[in-house]
Amino acid sequence: MEQITKHLVIMAALTIAQPAITAKDDHQIEYYHMPVFTNICDIVDRRSLVHCYCDSTKPKMATRADCWIFTGGITPEDPIWPNFSSQSELEHLMFNVRSDEALTFIPAKAIVRLERLKHISIQFGTIQSVPPYAFTNSSTLRQISLRSNKISILERHSFAQMMMLSNLSLDDNQITELRRDVFFGLPNLHVLHLSNNNLSLIHEGCFKHLNNLIELKLDLNSISVVTREMFEGLENLSRLNLRSNRLTMIGNLAFSELWGLKDLMLDNNAIEYVSERAFGGLTQLRKLTLSGNKLTAFYEDILEDIRSLIVLDMRDNLLESMSYETIRPVVENGKSASKAVYLDGNPLRCDCRLSWIYLLRNETKDNTLKHALEKISCVSDVEKRPEKPNEIDDNTLADENYGDEYYDKNDDYINKEKLKGKFTKLTDIPLETLPCPKELQAVDESYGHPIQNEIRLKAFSKARCIAPSLILVILVKLI
Numbered sequence: 001m002e003q004i005t006k007h008l009v010i011m012a013a014l015t016i017a018q019p020a021i022t023a024k025d026d027h028q029i030e031y032y033h034m035p036v037f038t039n040i041c042d043i044v045d046r047r048s049l050v051h052c053y054c055d056s057t058k059p060k061m062a063t064r065a066d067c068w069i070f071t072g073g074i075t076p077e078d079p080i081w082p083n084f085s086s087q088s089e090l091e092h093l094m095f096n097v098r099s100d101e102a103l104t105f106i107p108a109k110a111i112v113r114l115e116r117l118k119h120i121s122i123q124f125g126t127i128q129s130v131p132p133y134a135f136t137n138s139s140t141l142r143q144i145s146l147r148s149n150k151i152s153i154l155e156r157h158s159f160a161q162m163m164m165l166s167n168l169s170l171d172d173n174q175i176t177e178l179r180r181d182v183f184f185g186l187p188n189l190h191v192l193h194l195s196n197n198n199l200s201l202i203h204e205g206c207f208k209h210l211n212n213l214i215e216l217k218l219d220l221n222s223i224s225v226v227t228r229e230m231f232e233g234l235e236n237l238s239r240l241n242l243r244s245n246r247l248t249m250i251g252n253l254a255f256s257e258l259w260g261l262k263d264l265m266l267d268n269n270a271i272e273y274v275s276e277r278a279f280g281g282l283t284q285l286r287k288l289t290l291s292g293n294k295l296t297a298f299y300e301d302i303l304e305d306i307r308s309l310i311v312l313d314m315r316d317n318l319l320e321s322m323s324y325e326t327i328r329p330v331v332e333n334g335k336s337a338s339k340a341v342y343l344d345g346n347p348l349r350c351d352c353r354l355s356w357i358y359l360l361r362n363e364t365k366d367n368t369l370k371h372a373l374e375k376i377s378c379v380s381d382v383e384k385r386p387e388k389p390n391e392i393d394d395n396t397l398a399d400e401n402y403g404d405e406y407y408d409k410n411d412d413y414i415n416k417e418k419l420k421g422k423f424t425k426l427t428d429i430p431l432e433t434l435p436c437p438k439e440l441q442a443v444d445e446s447y448g449h450p451i452q453n454e455i456r457l458k459a460f461s462k463a464r465c466i467a468p469s470l471i472l473v474i475l476v477k478l479i
Helices: 002-032 082-087 324-331 352-363 367-374 394-398 402-406 452-459 468-478
Strands: 050-054 064-069 092-097 119-123 143-145 167-169 191-193 215-217 239-241 263-265 287-289 311-313 340-342 377-379 423-425
Touching (some): 311 324, 324 340
Parallel strands (some): 092 119, 143 167, 287 311
Antiparallel strands (some): 050 064
């Protein structure tokens, strides 16, 4: 009887214990299906919105990751971002966005976990604005590229307190203005690219914290005015690119804050006027390019104080003449063996005011300069544009757009299309056959009328700083 009782007790105990074991097993199984983290370099779930290809798939071993975002719907709270800590040794990180609206923000929750990150690139996203401290004050980031992300707004302190950042690219976006304090606490930023945006407004002092910036690219924008205050703080800037904007004039001392500037590029604007002191203060300038504008004249003393200039590019403007005095600072710069003055593509008049070009071409030992001079062409018979009427109807003045209607900006003062076939290579014309304008022939009658050679020599008078021996060569040739 006692044995039967023991068996009953054991069976009862087993019956009671079974549900507890089952429950324990169920709990263990449920816990097993909740992983601690996902290795971003070894994602096997095809439903994941982010897929990364790395130089190593082992946890905490990858240094480079190329991540692709194919479809939309990912949010700043998505659990994938904290999982970037699975590869905490990453130094190079790239996000390639393959569809519109797939990435609409800077993934700060991924960046903050990467304490060794040096380079980050995001391209083809739809990031309309960059918020304050978007890169979490990273102390390791050196290069940031945000090309082609449809960015239109940079908020205050968008790029701030990144002590090691040296290169920032915001090319090919839709930024319309640069506000103050967007760039703050960036002591090592050397390169800033803002090419091909919609920039039309640059607030005064917006670069004042970038004291060590060396290169600034603002080309392919809609900038119409440049002022001294705009470039405050950029005393160490070496290269400024303002090509293909909407500049129409350059005022006095516009670049005087740029004491260390060496290259200034103003090509392909609509510049019609450059003031006499426009380049005042640019004592270090070595290269000045103004090609593809609408300049009809250039002051003789405009380059007088720029003793380091070795390249002057004035191609494809509307210049009818150019004196030796204007380009003399370039030619006489003894600090460089290679110099260049480019004037081809201008409707220069074929007259004795260009006589200095013959002399300079023959006497210079600089092949670069010689080849540039040999490309110069001139026009013998220029068809002048009719003068504007002195009086304009009051009703026309009332229309705000009357200027655009009256003067077509594409209709240059001298229409180059009409001059096709009339351009002649200057040095193919014999020097002694160059005519002289009437204003150079206007002398006191009591001294009689000068002979043609005397007039031609007078054209050289402003080139007085040419060595006397070279002047003697001219006299011998003309006599």
